[in-house]
Amino acid sequence: MATRPLTDFYDYTLPDLPGCPQPLALQKITEAMIEFFRVSKAYKYQHPPINVVAGVSYYPFVPPAGYVVEEIIQRQIFYNGIKLTTETMDEVSRRFADWNTITGQPVYYLQTDTLGFTLVPMPLVSVVAVPPAAAPALGSTPGGALAQTTYYARITYTTDSALTVSTETTASPESSLLVAVDNLLTIASPPLVNGATGYNVYLGNTASGGSGSETLQNAAPIAIGTSWTLPSTGLVTGVGLPVGSLSGLTLKVILQPTLAATTIDSAIFEKYQEKISHGVKAKLMSMSGKPWSKDKDLLKYHLDEWSGALATAAIQATKGYTGARIRTIAHFI
Structure with missing residues (x-):
């Protein structure tokens, strides 16, 4: 202030x-x-x-x-x-x-x-107040055999706390990136913040509905400090964006x-x-x-x-x- x-x-x-x-x-x-x-x-x-x-x-x-x-x-x-x-x-x-x-x-x-x-x-x-993450930093790396597409990405912070309301923050602002053919999307880890133990990745692409179509891609929270790379098999259809928050x-x-x-x-x-x-x-x-x-x-x-x-x-x-x-x-x- x-x-x-x-x-x-x-x-x-x-x-x-x-x-x-x-x-x-x-x-x-x-x-x-x-x-x-x-x-x-x-x-x-x-x-x-x-x-x-x-x-x-x-x-x-x-x-x-x-x-x-x-x-x-x-x-x-x-x-x-x-x-x-x-x-x-x-x-x-x-x-x-x-x-x-x-x-x-x-x-x-x-x-x-x-x-x-x-x-x-x-x-x-107990609930440690965790702010939403900033819009994720996107990149790409050679690999796979996927067609060129635009990806839309959001991330959330997660916690190991045994909450009855939510175990992740509200989603970050959206980032997007056009990834060339035979390349895989990469997402950099968000910075460590007090109370967060990991992060989740939510993705959508042109075929899945574009902006706002993101669903969960990882089976378990990703450790802070570890980047994420899209599997060569492409997107999965996971659950939608969370509505709760670790606020x-x-x-x-x-x-x-x-x-x-x-x-x-x-x-x-x-x-x-x-x-x-x-x-x-x-x-x-x-x-x-x-x-x-x-x-x-x-x-x-x-x-x-x-x-x-x-x-x-x-x-x-x-x-x-x-x-x-x-x-x-x-x-x-």
Whole structure:
């Protein structure tokens, strides 16, 4: 995630605040940012994948330094690619008398505080989050007696973990290559990533339906570091592309800055710096007896712009930026 220091707000605020010391400006920048994102809930963040540990139900958030997770965005949390549902503790207790000890595939989550969340049921197996592989590197080597054809290839990472959901990642992006007559397609091994023990090859060609027609070609996972070569007998018709994933826990959250924040996401900065700058100037120009607070007309302008920005942000937060009504996530202390 690309970030910018909060001091980048200086260029948008200090020219209108003659004599204002930078430390005071930085304090008001932080305060305005906290207020705006508390009201707007606009700081959406793709949380890093979280490894699942068998027998552990509570998982702490890992937000950027200086931020806390205000809430998980509903319908945006997945266990191995399977969507989880938020529920109240009363409802979970009604469905599972032993909800805090029952094990199985997680179905619900409870956000207990800004520090983490709880899975119900408690995971029965561990899952190391493994990202999908990049598009495979294709080549060819002399051999066989196959006709010239275009091959379409995807690969997946595999694991030895005894999962109940999936033992391989979602497929990589597709690569394609025209291979000459009497040559065999080769696929380079993907790089080793944490949690992966091998990879699978999925292939299709012009005759099998072209792009998107890939099926599994290898009988057992191929060791990382070992390349794969198409047998001289050509393609086999295996199973289709997997639909599961070894993603562990993936979630999108709403961040809230704290007074310890020193940076802001670059895209968020570009989108909201003007609104936040109005707040900074309104706060500083409201201070009496300061050299930068003499222009009352300018103060009124920034107060009006800031009030308007907060009001609009509150409406957008309520509607979830879609116009649709959203449910409030329950927090339990």
